[in-house]
Amino acid sequence: MSDKETPEQQRERIRQQELKNNPTGNLNDSFNRANNGSLVDLIGSLGWKGTGILILVIVVGVIIYYFFFR
Template sequence: MSDKETPEQQRERLRQQEFKNNPTGNLNDSFNRANNGSLVDLVGSLGWKGTGILILVIILGFIIYSVFFR
């Protein structure tokens, strides 16, 4: 079981391979990601519980907005 790589390790391995194959495109992507942020990085760092909480906060914020400001 230890020789199986986790999804995080697989994403990182694929990212490293892409960087080796296309360093200029990757540089452009990283500049844009630094300016805008990346939802994939956010969700990947939060895990499934954090993602669920984030979705609930967004839904509750929309409900509160629609009740009080419409």
């Protein structure tokens, strides 16, 4: 049985390797991520269905905005 990584595990492993190789280059990113959050973390935690729903909600919101406020 082969032990294959999921895409989320692979992204996290690559991110951890990058942090080990360049810890000071990512210092500013880590400070900003603590305040603002990261889009990559949001999309990674939602999965493809959650991302699709999020995009659909945004599109419907824009359509409603243009319909009522224009």
